[in-house]
Amino acid sequence: xxxxxxxxxxxxxxxxxxxxxxxxxxxxxxxxxxxxxxxxxxxxxxxxxxxxxxxxxxxxxxxxxxxxxxxxxxxxxxxxxxxxxxxxxxxxxxxxxxxxxxxxxxxxxxxxxxxxxxxxxxxxxxxxxxxxxxxxxxxxxxxxxxxxxxxxxxxxxxxxxxxxxxxxxxxxxxxxxxxxxxxxxxxxxxxxxxxxxxxxxxxxxxxxxxxxxxxxxxxxxxxxxxxxxxxxxxxxxxxxxxxxxxxxxxxxxxxxxxxxxxxxxxxxxxxxxxxxxxxxxxxxxxxxxxxxxxxxxxxxxxxxxxxxxxxxxxxxxxxxxxxxxxxxxxxxxxxxxxxxxxxxxxxxxxxxxxxxxxxxxxxxxxxxxxxxxxxxxxxxxxxxxxxxxxxxxxx
Numbered sequence: 435x436x437x438x439x440x441x442x443x444x445x446x447x448x449x450x451x452x453x454x455x456x457x458x459x460x461x462x463x464x465x466x467x468x469x470x471x472x473x474x475x476x477x478x479x480x481x482x483x484x485x486x487x488x489x490x491x492x493x494x495x496x497x498x499x500x501x502x503x504x505x506x507x508x509x510x511x512x513x514x515x516x517x518x519x520x521x522x523x524x525x526x527x528x529x530x531x532x533x534x535x536x537x538x539x540x541x542x543x544x545x546x547x548x549x550x551x552x553x554x555x556x557x558x559x560x561x562x563x564x565x566x567x568x569x570x571x572x573x574x575x576x577x578x579x580x581x582x583x584x585x586x587x588x589x590x591x592x593x594x595x596x597x598x599x600x601x602x603x604x605x606x607x608x609x610x611x612x613x614x615x616x617x618x619x620x621x622x623x624x625x626x627x628x629x630x631x632x633x634x635x636x637x638x639x640x641x642x643x644x645x646x647x648x649x650x651x652x653x654x655x656x657x658x659x660x661x662x663x664x665x666x667x668x669x670x671x672x673x674x675x676x677x678x679x680x681x682x683x684x685x686x687x688x689x690x691x692x693x694x695x696x697x698x699x700x701x702x703x704x705x706x707x708x709x710x711x712x713x714x715x716x717x718x719x720x721x722x723x724x725x726x727x728x729x730x731x732x733x734x735x736x737x738x739x740x741x742x743x744x745x746x747x748x749x750x751x752x753x754x755x756x757x758x759x760x761x762x763x764x765x766x767x768x769x770x771x772x773x774x775x776x777x778x779x780x781x782x783x784x785x786x787x788x789x790x791x792x793x794x795x796x797x798x799x800x801x802x803x804x805x806x807x808x809x810x811x812x813x814x815x816x817x818x819x820x821x822x823x824x825x826x827x828x829x
Contacts, residue, residue: 447715448673449499452691455642455693457537460542463609463640471547471603472548476615481536492685495531521540545581547587551591551596594624602639608640609642625660629694642694643693644690647690665730666730667696668695668696669692669700675717677720709723
């Protein structure tokens with residue numbers, strides 16, 4: 435049950451996708467003054483030493499943050515993500531990589547609340563110690579909170595179960611990140627059940643689900659099952675860095691982020707960033723990405739995009755009619771078979787992509803790191819997540 439340690443995979447391509455998207459979600463929430471809750475159901479240790487025993491074993495960060503470290507041509511939003519990581523590596527050398535709790539702590543504001551859950555006893559203790567050290571560092575510099583209550587609470591517990599007691603949050607604003615290890619095949623079922631329950635308790639919440647793309651049946655049908663959570667809008671983005679091996683081995687090659695109730699600015703940002711990540715992190719001709727969005731129990735919007743084999747230059751192809759969308763909603767080209775009659779609906783997202791002010795990388799947007807971030811180089815560290823058969827429910 436406790437065999438998974440994220441330290442072995444810290445900073446890989448899956449972490450890049452997950453943490454980049456998470457930062458975009460929180461930056462969007464920051465545009466309103468009202469406080470919000472950030473809830474992390476599987477928080478991990480918070481900080482990982484890339485030169486430690488765990489991370490250095492397979493050096494998976496070389497498939498993710500490593501190739502981005504010295505790049506100077508990144509899209510502005512991606513550059514902000516890399517700048518956050520460089521802030522915890524003041525020497526300029528890539529030694530430490532943050533988990534999602536640290537990313538959230540750096541982006542969220544003083545009035546926002548972080549509720550972090552981790553079941554693994556060792557990682558839970560490291561996470562608690564790390565935030566205690568950050569609090570001590572701030573206190574030593576005379577930084578005092580101006581709001582009542584505990585800003586960060588770390589709990590050793592099952593995030594799937596604990597989430598029920600947190601929804602709806604007092605502020606009626608929340609981002610929930612759920613990224614279980616998926617070593618237990620029951621995690622796929624638990625995520626879908628969690629989404630169905632959470633969206634009933636708090637329909638307005640933003641829910642971000644990270645998932646691996648594997649050969650197992652649960653992984654292949656996972657995103658399709660989440661698309662049928664009732665009464666929600668969704669966005670699904672995946673990144674593949676290489677062709678999967680015929681036996682399914684060779685390490686994680688693909689992962690995805692599924693967002694329920696995404697900000698309307700997110701899709702435009704990903705259209706800019708995903709081709710760049712595919713180009714820089716891709717290892718062979720199998721490197722690709724998928725970006726699609728829609729509403730519950732419908733096919734993706736006509737504006738959904740996918741990197742396709744018949745577009746070798748890496749550009750984006752958008753269908754001009756629903757006929758271009760194949761079964762399952764992914765764009766397959768104009769010669770793809772037409773989906774069954776009545777299975778496609780298209781709609782347009784309100785607003786103009788990228789119109790909201792304050793989006794990372796837009797004019798006037800800014801990013802600031804709270805005091806105490808430098809001390810993370812002294813924090814404790816831990817030394818993609820893996821996946822039998824279950825048929826998807828009929829919508």
